[in-house]
Amino acid sequence: MKIGFYSSMPLENKANWSGTMYKMYEQISALGYEIEWIPQIKLDEQETAKLTKIQKLFYTIFHRGYNTKVNFYSSKKLGKKISSFLKDKNYDILFVPTYLNDFAFVKTKIPIIYLNDANIAQLLNYYPYYSGFGWLSKWETKQVEKIMLNKSAINIFSSEWAANYAVQAYGINPEKVKVLKFGANLKAPAAENLIQEKNKEFIFLFLAVDWERKRGHLAYETIKILHQKGYSVKLQIIGCNPNLNETWVNIIPYLNKNNDEDLAKIQAHLLQSHFLFVPTKADCTPIAFCEAAAYGLPIITTDTGGVSAHVENGKTGLLLSQNSSAKEYAAAIEKIINNEELLHSFSQQARIKYEKELNWEIWRKKFKEITHKIIS
Structure with a gap:
């Protein structure tokens, strides 16, 4: 043919x-x-x-x-x-x-x-x-x-x-x-390699280039609330460079997937993180969501566009409404980080969705x- x-x-x-x-x-x-x-x-x-x-x-x-x-x-x-x-x-x-x-x-x-x-x-x-x-x-x-x-x-x-x-x-x-x-545009690890003890600090990965459309500030405000409540949390930003200066925020402005060294860094952050947190305002098919699922990361995002094809609310992640506030995101996240069994289930189901669909x-x-x- x-x-x-x-x-x-x-x-x-x-x-x-x-x-x-x-x-x-x-x-x-x-x-x-x-x-x-x-x-x-x-x-x-x-x-x-x-x-x-x-x-x-x-x-x-x-x-x-x-x-x-x-x-x-x-x-x-x-x-x-x-x-x-x-x-x-x-x-x-x-x-x-x-x-x-x-x-x-x-x-x-x-x-x-x-x-x-x-x-x-x-x-x-x-x-x-x-x-x-x-x-x-x-x-x-x-x-x-x-x-x-x-x-x-x-x-x-x-x-x-x-x-x-x-x-x-x-x-x-x-x-x-x-x-x-x-599917994921990077190589997925073997499922057994995902079963590891992660840092006790909860790492929320914001992997996106467009800070405005992906609503990075909403992610920041949400993690700030959790930090102020005493939770050990960290916001890891990759792909953009907002003007933030917090001890619990780490920023890597740019990593190139086509560069082997940069790709290895992205994969390492996916392995180390607990969640992909991108409360996007508008999206069709975010490839980062497929990649997060490949790494067993529950995805916290917005129910908009084609997102629900890649995230199942209450199963592989959270889909909040378009007008949800940082307080509402923080409250939804608290229920997961306070329940180790639920977090593990979300992670498992995310990986299963990758293997069966994404x-x-x-x-x-x-x-x-x-x-x-x-x-x-």
Whole structure:
């Protein structure tokens, strides 16, 4: 089977989409398929200038933002270019992760597998960079997305939150919509290596780059409450550098997973920590949650977006409501750290969820079933 894999970066690049593109390439390669990278096709300078003019005109008329990432103009221009590119290609399947705008108007007989962690419509006014658009731009975004979802032979999403939306909001045939959850983008330790005595100080790991969207300050305020109550706690921050100066806070601004030394440090912190604590404001599929589960870490977070596909409230972690306060987080955490048996159960169940759902081997098996069904 020959697959054309569309991506903005070479498939061997482990930094692309937090390593997820590489992991998918790795798993598809393990199936023995022939893979050819199709480098992302872009608008030329003249077309980009025209799109900028459309954006400015839209703002002049409506005084609102315009979605330059998903729109009829760029989608049709890119569709024409890609259609021409594909004319002499003999792919059995086109694999298109995330680039719906590029393929919505592509004319080809090659079946397309589209993959994403959300519908773009779900991100409107949810993620900062998809906010502030005028109603006409939002309508245009949804129309392009619907065209792409209907065009694809199969649409893969990483959570039920996203898959259900495609069916319910766009009326996509449920047979064309599949849920394949992502795995951990780092090597998981053997289960027996997780059974060890941890430091008596409870370590809460905040592993994230975006301090604002992941609501690091809420995590800080929560641990501060527990510290003031006399609990032996520590907040370990990795990935960002907030201005905090507390004895119980440790900050590592940046670690690169593609660097072996830095990767070893991340893995060591995952092993030493008791919880992953990321009370995110908006998220689709946080890969860090898959990685925490691989290390048997209960996850404390918010019930938002696709998060519930990766955290089971009261079983593998805690899912609090969007408007929960630091006091409410602290109260929920207290119940766990005061109950050693409950903490152990959460840890065990988190690892079981990783082994049964949140790993790339499961993803590979399901992807194989999808490709075979398409070809047959």
